[in-house]
Amino acid sequence: MSRDSILHRIRTAVGRSADQPPAEAPAARLRIPEVPLEARIASVVARVEALAGKAVRTSDPCAWVAEAIRGKTAVASNAPFLAQCGITGLAGVRSGITDPEELRELCATADVGITGADYVLADTGTLVMLSSGREARMISLLPPAHLAVVERERILTGLDELLTVLPNPAVETSSMVLITGPSRTADIEQILVRGVHGPGQITVVIAD
Amino acid sequence: MSVEFDRKIHATLADTKLQLAIYASTARLKDGRLSSVAPQTLPDYQELRTQANALKKHALENLDYYLEEFERNVVAHGGKVVYCKDGTDVADFVLALAKERGARLIVKSKSMTTEEVDLNERLEHHGLESVETDLGEYILQLAHEKPYHIVAPALHKTRYDVAEIFTHSLHVPSETVPEKQTAIARAVLREKFLAADIGISGANFLVADAGAVVLIENEGNARLTTTAPRIHIAIAGIEKVIPRAQDLATFLKLLARSATGQLLSVYTSFLAGPKRAGEIDGPEEFYVVLLDNGRTKLLPDRSKRQSLYCIRCGACLNTCPVYRKIGGHSFPWVYSGPIGAIITPQFMGVSHEPGLPFASSLCGACAEVCPVKIDIPKVLLELRSDVKKSETREKQNRLEKVAFRVFAWVMTHPRWYELAGRVAAAMAPSEDGGWIRTVPGIMNFGPLKAWLSQRDLPPPPPKSFRELWRRR
Numbered sequence: 001m002s003r004d005s006i007l008h009r010i011r012t013a014v015g016r017s018a019d020q021p022p023a024e025a026p027a028a029r030l031r032i033p034e035v036p037l038e039a040r041i042a043s044v045v046a047r048v049e050a051l052a053g054k055a056v057r058t059s060d061p062c063a064w065v066a067e068a069i070r071g072k073t074a075v076a077s078n079a080p081f082l083a084q085c086g087i088t089g090l091a092g093v094r095s096g097i098t099d100p101e102e103l104r105e106l107c108a109t110a111d112v113g114i115t116g117a118d119y120v121l122a123d124t125g126t127l128v129m130l131s132s133g134r135e136a137r138m139i140s141l142l143p144p145a146h147l148a149v150v151e152r153e154r155i156l157t158g159l160d161e162l163l164t165v166l167p168n169p170a171v172e173t174s175s176m177v178l179i180t181g182p183s184r185t186a187d188i189e190q191i192l193v194r195g196v197h198g199p200g201q202i203t204v205v206i207a208d
Numbered sequence: 209m210s211v212e213f214d215r216k217i218h219a220t221l222a223d224t225k226l227q228l229a230i231y232a233s234t235a236r237l238k239d240g241r242l243s244s245v246a247p248q249t250l251p252d253y254q255e256l257r258t259q260a261n262a263l264k265k266h267a268l269e270n271l272d273y274y275l276e277e278f279e280r281n282v283v284a285h286g287g288k289v290v291y292c293k294d295g296t297d298v299a300d301f302v303l304a305l306a307k308e309r310g311a312r313l314i315v316k317s318k319s320m321t322t323e324e325v326d327l328n329e330r331l332e333h334h335g336l337e338s339v340e341t342d343l344g345e346y347i348l349q350l351a352h353e354k355p356y357h358i359v360a361p362a363l364h365k366t367r368y369d370v371a372e373i374f375t376h377s378l379h380v381p382s383e384t385v386p387e388k389q390t391a392i393a394r395a396v397l398r399e400k401f402l403a404a405d406i407g408i409s410g411a412n413f414l415v416a417d418a419g420a421v422v423l424i425e426n427e428g429n430a431r432l433t434t435t436a437p438r439i440h441i442a443i444a445g446i447e448k449v450i451p452r453a454q455d456l457a458t459f460l461k462l463l464a465r466s467a468t469g470q471l472l473s474v475y476t477s478f479l480a481g482p483k484r485a486g487e488i489d490g491p492e493e494f495y496v497v498l499l500d501n502g503r504t505k506l507l508p509d510r511s512k513r514q515s516l517y518c519i520r521c522g523a524c525l526n527t528c529p530v531y532r533k534i535g536g537h538s539f540p541w542v543y544s545g546p547i548g549a550i551i552t553p554q555f556m557g558v559s560h561e562p563g564l565p566f567a568s569s570l571c572g573a574c575a576e577v578c579p580v581k582i583d584i585p586k587v588l589l590e591l592r593s594d595v596k597k598s599e600t601r602e603k604q605n606r607l608e609k610v611a612f613r614v615f616a617w618v619m620t621h622p623r624w625y626e627l628a629g630r631v632a633a634a635m636a637p638s639e640d641g642g643w644i645r646t647v648p649g650i651m652n653f654g655p656l657k658a659w660l661s662q663r664d665l666p667p668p669p670p671k672s673f674r675e676l677w678r679r680r
Contacts, residue, residue, distance in 0.1 A: 003291040006446070006500050010272045013507035022270035026262040028454035031252070047471075078488075100489040104436070108402065124471045136488035137435045141428060159461065159472075163454045170285065170418035170453070170480035175435075175490055178476040183428040186468075187344035187362050188370055188386040190233050196343055196390055197397065198428025198475065 030160040040122035040155045041206060047125025051181030052194065053202040055125075061149050061207045062086040065114065068147065068203065069093070072111035075103070075143065078134045079116030081151060085207065087114060098133070107142035113199065115139050117150045119165070120204070123158040124180055127204065131175035140179060146199040152206050209563030216538040217567075226364055230535050233363045234526040240469020241523055241577065250465065259458045261581040264517035267416075267450055268507065274416040274449045275498065281419025285481025287494035294501050295325025298443060301497060302327070302408070303334050305439070311336070311405030315397075315437060317423070317430035318342035319410025320520055321445050321499060323355060323542045324555075327408070338408070339400050341429035343393055350377040356536035357544065358522040359467045364535065397429070407433035407491070411444035412463065412519065414496070418453045420480040421496060424463060424473045431475055440479070440491040446498050447516035453478070459519065462579035466521035502555040512587055515550045517580040524574035524584060530567060540564060546574035550587045558595045565591035607655050626674060633668040642666070 011017060035043070041057065048055035058064045062085045069092060076088050076095040088095035093114065097103045107113060115135055119128035127148050131137050140146045156162055169176040183198030194200040220226060245253045267274055279289040292298045306314070314331065316322065316338055328349065331338045340349040344362035348355060350373050355361035365373075371384045374392060383389055409430055413422040421442040423430045434440045450459065456478075464470040483490030506516055525531045525545030536544040540561040541552040549564050558565075565588050574584040618624050637644055643664040647656075 002293045002297060002500075006291050006293060006498070006504065007272050007275065009500070009504040010275070010446070010507060013504055014269055014271060016270065016272055018272075020273070022273040023266065025266050025451045026259065028452055029256070029259045029458050030454060098488055103489060104402070108398075126472055131483075131487050131490060133486045133488060137431070138489050141431050141435060160457045163457050166453075168418050168453050169478055170281070170415075170420050174285065174479065174481045174484045174487060174494075176478040177431065178472060178478075179474065180470070180472040180476075181474050183426070184474055185343045185390060185427050187342070187347070187360065188365070188367055188389060189229075190236050190360070190363075191367075191386045193387050193390045196394060196427040196429070197341070197401075197432055 030164055032161045032164060033157055035122065035157045037152065037155070040157060041152060043122040044120055044125055044155055044204065044206065047123070048181070048202070048204050051125060051202075053125070053181055053204065055204040055206065057206045057208050059208045061205050062090070064205055065147065065149065066090050069112050069114075073109070074112040074114050074147075075106045075110045075139055076114040077116060077136060077139050080134065081116050081207075082114065082149060085149070087149065097136075100136075100138075103136055103138055104142070107138045110143045112145045112147055113139040113141075113143040114147045114149065117148045117154060119162055120150050120155045121158050121162060121178070122155050125204075126159075127179040128162060129177045129179065130169070130173040131177075132173060137175055137177070140177070141198055144195060144199055145201040145203070146179075146182075147203040147205065149205045149207060152208060155206075209566070210540075210561055213538065213540060213561055213563050213567075217534045220535045220538055221533060225366070226535060227533070229364055229366065230532055233357070233360055234532050237360065237468060237522070238526040241466055241526070242469075244465040244469040244471065250461070256458055256462055257579055257581050260462055260519075260579060261517065263450060263455050263458065264580050265514075268447065268513055268516055271446065271449065271507070274451060275446060277416040278414050278419055278449055278496075281417065282481065282494075282496055283419075285419050285494075286484075287419070287481040287496060290495060290497045292497055292499050292501075294499075295327070295330065298322075298325055298327060298497055298499060299330035299334075302331060302406075302441065303336070305441075305495070306336055306406060309405065309439065311439070313400065313404045314338040314406045314408055315400050315404040315433050316340050316345075317407070317409045317425065317433040318345050318361070319408070319443060320355070320358060320542060321410050321443050322408065325499070325501060327443070339397070339404075341397050341401070341433060342425070342427060343390060343429075346393055346397065347373055350374070354537070354542055357525055358520050358547075360522070364537070401432045401436045404437040406439045406441060407435075407437040408441045408443060409433050411442045411448050411496070413456065413459060414444055414449040414498075415453050415456070415478075416449055416451050418478075418480055420453065420478050422456065423477040423479065424460075424475070425477075426468075426470075426474040428475060431477055434477060434479055435490060438491060439493040439495070440482075441495045441497060442479075443497040443499060446500055446503055463519055463521055466523040466577065466579040506554050509590075512550075512554060512590060514582050515547075515554060515587055517582050518547050518551070519580055520547075521579055523577040523579065527573045527577050529569060529571060529573070534567070546584045546588075547582070550582075550584055550591065553591050553594070558591060558598050562595045562599075565595060605655070626672070629668065629672050629674075633670075633672075636668050639667045
């Protein structure tokens with residue numbers, strides 16, 4: 001069987017025996033800078049915009065989203081925050097879907113996918129999405145535009161803080177996705193094109 | 209050097225359009241890297257490189273342990289791990305699973321490991337449709353070509369080439385605007401994603417303590433590949449394992465910057481098993497194929513083992529003066545550039561292309577940009593030595609051996625060295641554009657002629673350094 005022969009070859013090559021504990025690993029390198037909330041918010045806005053996304057701060061996310069999706073069809077995730085601020089009740093918005101087939105069909109035709117975000121990374125403008133009953137994977141992936149409404153308390157300094165808060169994301173979910181800007185490619189003559197397979201537009205609404 | 213290697217190199221050098229494409233693309237990637245690792249953007253860049261190197265070294269020294277830990281965790285999340293010794297094993301596994309599940313259509317995200325074992329060809333041979341979904345890889349699949357560059361596979365194709373390929377294969381009207389070409393591919397591939405039974409991805413990292421596969425990309429095709437179909441198979445080399453999820457803080461910061469100059473790639477997917485109870489979407493079955501395919505051959509030698517640290521960022525290609533002239537398709541296997549020059553001889557055997565470790569100026573630029581600090585020039589020298597040792601006594605070039613012995617003797621005897629310098633200056637032939645390109649007819653024969661055909665010499669100065677020093 002390939003498994004045993006491969007493991008045997010490895011052990012012979014590196015001079016280890018089966019069940020031998022490993023040498024001590026180098027300590028994980030995590031450095032979390034002190035960054036005040038206001039500066040973290042400013043950084044998210046600057047980074048998202050540098051990637052040709054849109055980022056706004058608002059105390060009334062529902063009104064802002066209503067304006068942004070006027071005349072369009074949208075699918076919203078089951079994130080409780082979206083329902084709380086009334087976004088799931090807006091005209092043209094479908095929400096509360098738990099059947100994957102139904103969700104897939106809706107996402108394939110909707111203009112906008114609306115989600116929350118479990119975390120946001122300030123230094124790179126990254127949305128961190130954990131798959132769950134509240135957040136499906138497809139909503140931030142299939143529609144041509146992705147709109148994420150995030151609570152400002154969710155903004156972390158960066159990757160090091162995320163992996164300190166979540167030392168092992170697999171405990172929480174089968175899928176964690178970090179989204180940094182709109183889908184893009186430069187495969188033809190190094191010319192930047194947005195919206196290849198994922199959304200070409202990304203909007204981050206920070207709820208104050 | 210084989211005739212084939214030599215022919216491909218000269219064909220690339222003579223193609224001005226291709227020379228421009230290689231130069232422009234690598235320059236852009238190289239500049240992106242430079243600005244994103246600059247001290248004002250990433251002050252701890254050097255510390256991160258040191259940490260990444262230490263982690264890779266540790267993971268490989270304890271590779272069996274981390275693979276078993278990874279396997280245990282994948283199984284705990286409801287996934288399955290399959291060990292494969294070569295490409296035949298991989299194809300057999302995928303074919304058997306496809307048959308059992310009645311699958312016909314496979315979507316694939318970019319993976320050098322599957323290129324290595326010609327997976328698409330093997331699957332198609334058995335009647336499965338396997339579609340590449342990364343835009344560059346899709347273009348190449350339609351054109352029946354291999355990737356030209358580790359991260360920019362279709363670097364050598366112009367928009368006009370793409371227009372022709374699309375018109376020919378997809379029967380669409382000719383379109384030369386990249387944005388519109390991308391839209392064509394998006395529409396065609398979207399249908400494939402939604403109809404596919406199996407999604408096959410590679411893996412940038414295997415995280416042992418999480419049992420997770422990490423995929424890094426910009427387009428979203430890897431996310432679709434691993435989300436839409438019912439079955440996800442990740443195919444990874446055994447060297448991709450890292451100890452902890454927390455180590456991603458080191459590797460993610462280095463990879464995107466070194467590859468394209470982005471702070472993070474657009475999508476980083478951390479996938480641990482199939483969809484869980486309570487989750488809405490995701491694959492129902494999750495497999496990880498751990499591929500050897502020659503990797504264990506690189507483990508015994510402590511120095512050469514570092515070739516397996518590679519995270520496939522492509523930075524060494526973009527900075528290499530040799531790659532930037534001879535391009536990706538001159539290299540004898542799917543891995544090109546400096547990293548290809550050290551991996552290929554070790555995977556395929558040094559006699560596969562004995563000229564490969566010699567096709568380098570040993571300038572060291574590759575080692576300087578490598579995010580995991582692989583000492584590529586050192587490994588190249590070791591491989592040169594292996595090539596020489598592997599040549600049989602009859603095949604060894606006696607004349608070359610004698611010439612180098614004479615050279616070594618002259619270099620270690622100052623009087624003879626000085627005399628030789630004077631003779632050379634007196635006999636020096638005329639120069640051509642500041643270089644001596646040919647030698648007098650009497651010396652221009654046989655092996656010496658062949659040796660000199662690839663080497664130009666600077667003309668000797670009127671006075672040697674030693675003479676100037678004495679007259680000071």
